[in-house]
Amino acid sequence: MSTVHTDIVTPAGKVYEGDVHMVCVRSKSGELGILPHHMPIVAPLEIALVRLKHEDEKIVDYVAVHGGFIQVGRENITILSEAAEPKSSIDVERAKKANAEAKSQLNTLHATSEGYAEALLKLKRSELRLSTAAIDDTIPEA
Incomplete structure (x- = not known):
C-alpha cells in the first residue's frame, strides 16, 4: 500500500506531519477522500474533522481543522488553516x-x-x- 506525505499547517506552525494512506476532509463542496496519486486540486475547507488513515487502516489520527484550504499535489497534501488541533491536544x-x-x-x-x-x-x-x-x-x- 502506498502513502502520501501530509502536513497540516497554521500560522503558529506545523500541527501535523506524516505519511498516510488516506486523508478525509470536508470541503465547501462536500466530503473528500484523498488517496496517494490523487489528481492535484485546491479546495476550501469547512470547519470540520480531518481523518488521517494509516496503512494498516486501524490507526487513524484526528485533527479538528477550523476552515482553510487543502492543496493536493502528486507527492504531498498540505492543509492550511487559521487553527487546527490534534485530538490529543x-x-x-x-x-x-x-x-x-x-x-x-x-x-x-x-x-x-x-x-x-x-x-x-x-x-x-x-x-x-x-x-x-x-x-x-x-x-x-x-
Missing part, C-alpha cells in the same frame, strides 16, 4: 466553556445583530473540538 474544559459562552451569546443576539456571526463561528468551533475529543479511537480486541 484539545482542552475539553476550555471547549465546554467556549461552547456555553457561545450558546449564551446566541440566546441574547438576533440573527441580524452585530456579533451573531462571530458567536455562531465560536459555537461551531467549540462543537468540533468537543466532538473530536469524544472520538473513541481504541481498537477493539478480536
Whole structure:
C-alpha cells in the first residue's frame, strides 16, 4: 500500500506531519477522500474533522481543522488553516466553556445583530473540538 506525505499547517506552525494512506476532509463542496496519486486540486475547507488513515487502516489520527484550504499535489497534501488541533491536544474544559459562552451569546443576539456571526463561528468551533475529543479511537480486541 502506498502513502502520501501530509502536513497540516497554521500560522503558529506545523500541527501535523506524516505519511498516510488516506486523508478525509470536508470541503465547501462536500466530503473528500484523498488517496496517494490523487489528481492535484485546491479546495476550501469547512470547519470540520480531518481523518488521517494509516496503512494498516486501524490507526487513524484526528485533527479538528477550523476552515482553510487543502492543496493536493502528486507527492504531498498540505492543509492550511487559521487553527487546527490534534485530538490529543484539545482542552475539553476550555471547549465546554467556549461552547456555553457561545450558546449564551446566541440566546441574547438576533440573527441580524452585530456579533451573531462571530458567536455562531465560536459555537461551531467549540462543537468540533468537543466532538473530536469524544472520538473513541481504541481498537477493539478480536
